[in-house]
Amino acid sequence: MNNSSQWIVGINAVASALEHDADNVREVLLEAGGKNPRIVEIEQQARRKDIDVRRVAQQALDGVAGGVRHQGAAARYAAAKTWDEHALPALLDAADGRALLLVLDGVQDPHNLGACLRSAAAAGVTAVVFPKDKAVQVNATVRKTSAGAADTLPIFPVTNLSRTLRELQKLGVWIYGLAGEASVSLYAIDLTGNVALVLGSEGEGLRRLTRENCDQLVKIPMPGGFESLNVSVATGVALFEAVRQRGM
Secondary structure (H helix, E strand, O other): OEOOOEEEEOHHHHHHHHHHOHHHEEEEEEEOOOOOHHHHHHHHHHHHOOOEEEEEOHHHHHHHHOOOOOOOEEEEEOOOOEOOHHHHHHHHHHHOOOOEEEEEEOOOOHHHHHHHHHHHHHHOOOEEEEEOOOOOOOOHHHHHHOOOHHHHOOEEEEOOHHHHHHHHHHOOOEEEEEOOOOOEEHHHOOOOOOEEEEEEEOOOEOOHHHHHOOOEEEEOOOOOOOOOOOHHHHHHHHHHHHHHHHOO
């Protein structure tokens, strides 16, 4: 795993970090005078784990939050968990032929990425893959929006997404890219084996090289006449069709 120091903010994000990865929480800042029961619970939990807790003015929290709504809680977090792509084969082996991967090709909005991660965690995905460049990374907003999912999912920022897709194919993963102009419905394909669902960015969709490295392009039928869905909504629809087919 790779680590980087950052501030995470928001009650859910801080509580999740304390629950799942307390060893990497260096200190917790809570708003002075805050009586919210969840703030009190966070303070008690942090102190039980010998983590420094400071009650500070709202302005101090505003300063570390960087414009994100902090709800009176922030934590200096020594690790934004990501995995090295060389660990992917082992995860696939452990999935025993039923791996479900989510691949995000250049999502820009941290709220969208956070929502995608939340859906991925709920669907029990094996891993989430996205490029290191020209895409939002796991930051404080993503952590807050994901409601803890960013702390628990195997997340793989990769240097070359097209190369990673080709390597996944060699490992027996079938790659489905979602594109509105595709002729085949998502509901007409088999999603029960080793499968990667690939979704594109908010504005441009799938990039050309990403499309070329998919085994098949599929679409979500939309009888209402809209051309596309928000990427986080489309992610939820696609993942839970896989969940339905797998009988989970």
